[in-house]
Amino acid sequence: MPMGDRLLPPHEALEIILRHVRPLPVERVPLEEAGDRVLAEPLIADQDLPPFPAATMDGFAVIAGDVSPWREIIGEQFAGSQTSVEVTPGTAVRITTGAPLPPGADAVVPVENTELRDDHVVIHQEQVEVGENVRPVGADLRRDQVLVEAGTPIGPAEIGLLASLGKVEVPVFRRPRMSVLSTGDELVDPAQEPGPGQIRDSNRFSLVLAARRAGADVVWSGRGPDDPAALRRLLEERIAASDIVLTSGGVSVGDKDFVKEILDDLGTVHFRRLFMKPGKPLNFATVGDTLVFGLPGNPVSALVGFEVFVNAALRVMAGRRDVQPRPVPVVLTHDVQSGDRLEFQRGLVWADESGVLHARNTGPQASARLLSLVGANAFLLIPPREAPYRAGERVMAVIRGPIGPAPETPAE
Numbered sequence: 001m002p003m004g005d006r007l008l009p010p011h012e013a014l015e016i017i018l019r020h021v022r023p024l025p026v027e028r029v030p031l032e033e034a035g036d037r038v039l040a041e042p043l044i045a046d047q048d049l050p051p052f053p054a055a056t057m058d059g060f061a062v063i064a065g066d067v068s069p070w071r072e073i074i075g076e077q078f079a080g081s082q083t084s085v086e087v088t089p090g091t092a093v094r095i096t097t098g099a100p101l102p103p104g105a106d107a108v109v110p111v112e113n114t115e116l117r118d119d120h121v122v123i124h125q126e127q128v129e130v131g132e133n134v135r136p137v138g139a140d141l142r143r144d145q146v147l148v149e150a151g152t153p154i155g156p157a158e159i160g161l162l163a164s165l166g167k168v169e170v171p172v173f174r175r176p177r178m179s180v181l182s183t184g185d186e187l188v189d190p191a192q193e194p195g196p197g198q199i200r201d202s203n204r205f206s207l208v209l210a211a212r213r214a215g216a217d218v219v220w221s222g223r224g225p226d227d228p229a230a231l232r233r234l235l236e237e238r239i240a241a242s243d244i245v246l247t248s249g250g251v252s253v254g255d256k257d258f259v260k261e262i263l264d265d266l267g268t269v270h271f272r273r274l275f276m277k278p279g280k281p282l283n284f285a286t287v288g289d290t291l292v293f294g295l296p297g298n299p300v301s302a303l304v305g306f307e308v309f310v311n312a313a314l315r316v317m318a319g320r321r322d323v324q325p326r327p328v329p330v331v332l333t334h335d336v337q338s339g340d341r342l343e344f345q346r347g348l349v350w351a352d353e354s355g356v357l358h359a360r361n362t363g364p365q366a367s368a369r370l371l372s373l374v375g376a377n378a379f380l381l382i383p384p385r386e387a388p389y390r391a392g393e394r395v396m397a398v399i400r401g402p403i404g405p406a407p408e409t410p411a412e
């Protein structure tokens with residue numbers, strides 16, 4: 001074992017991974033397909049928006065300083081056109097929200113503050129300020145302004161900005177191609193009835209969904225044979241076709257745990273055992289430019305390994321700037337016994353009225369108990385220590401989902 005038997009702290013493992021991963025090449029995609037991709041060049045405004053002073057209310061375009069007791073309605077200005085009618089003292093133009101202010105006008109009086117008398121309008125407002133209810137040119141964005149930095153995922157607001165500026169072809173980073181392989185002779189497909197000693201393969205489904213959510217293009221997923229020659233051929237083929245290959249199972253010390261030998265032979269294994277629970281046996285290897293993560297077989301260990309390490313690699317490949325979540329302090333609501341490695345306990349975090357975050361774990365934390373991840377919006381980071389952590393103590397937590405109200409049921 002080239003790494004010796006030291007269990008590597010997770011932060012050191014992350015540093016090693018980040019040293020071996022680079023953003024993927026840039027490609028241009030149609031605007032319609034740009035959502036959830038990562039912008040590869042900064043989006044810079046090439047015009048002012050709005051390009052014309054626009055009404056922010058339905059009402060009447062007027063001259064603010066005009067003191068006429070009533071004003072003649074001399075025209076209409078709807079959004080989507082530009083009237084040539086000029087507002088002069090004693091006149092007003094009916095206007096709708098978003099429509100350009102007609103020439104001469106400098107304010108809009110909302111319809112609620114007016115009264116119609118034949119073809120005249122009376123304004124029931126003590127004073128009208130210049131610019132009232134008008135969005136001036138460039139109020140929303142200014143030409144040459146950097147609107148979105150490169151490395152930002154394109155969400156609804158970002159795609160809206162791209163569309164507003166007419167960017168119909170968007171530069172994005174190529175999505176990482178990923179293969180997901182479950183190993184283990186005990187595995188059968190979910191549709192099958194497991195025989196004696198067999199279990200259904202769940203990791204493949206968990207990891208494929210986690211990968212898709214993280215922006216990967218899952219190009220292949222399947223079960224691998226436990227026969228070393230066949231497994232090696234399959235791994236070679238998947239490595240050649242992928243930016244990242246995930247395997248689950250076969251990385252600890254069992255007689256039939258072949259993944260680590262094959263990876264050693266094909267490329268460079270950078271680490272294989274971590275000072276964390278779950279996820280102690282976790283292999284990270286590179287074969288050419290392809291990253292290979294040999295995740296543990298235990299379902300929770302595989303998913304925690306994915307979230308902590310594979311996610312970070314995917315984010316770098318996808319060009320993202322926010323690679324790692326920053327842990328936040330939370331207050332434990334019950335005692336927690338630590339183990340002999342840094343534990344990533346699956347937890348529930350909520351905020352009280354003053355904004356303090358409280359936390360509890362999700363019950364038994366066995367690495368095979370997928371239920372410990374259901375409803376978990378955080379990982380509670382529990383370093384080893386002799387005395388248990390007490391209710392009221394602060395620990396750090398990685399937030400992984402929305403923070404809701406305090407749970408109604410007591411902790412298990």
Ligand SMILES: Nc1nc2c(c(=O)[nH]1)N[C@H]1C(S)=C(S)[C@@H](COP(=O)(O)OP(=O)(O)OC[C@H]3O[C@@H](n4cnc5c(N)ncnc54)[C@H](O)[C@@H]3O)O[C@H]1N2
Nearest residue numbers: 182184201202203204249250251252253280296297298301
């Ligand atoms: N002597 C030692 N034994 C073990 C050690 C150790 O250090 N010394 N480490 C333990 C830890 S920690 C973990 S985690 C597991 C990881 O083992 P492997 O990665 O080799 O995984 P397997 O042995 O193949 O499987 C473990 C467990 O997970 C189930 N499994 C596997 N694949 C799937 C799948 N696709 N879907 C659902 N469940 C799966 C498998 O049936 C086993 O129950 O090793 C400990 N042992």
Ligand code: MOO
Nearest residue numbers: 278279280301367
């Ligand atoms: O590290 Mo294993 O992942 O404890 O269960």
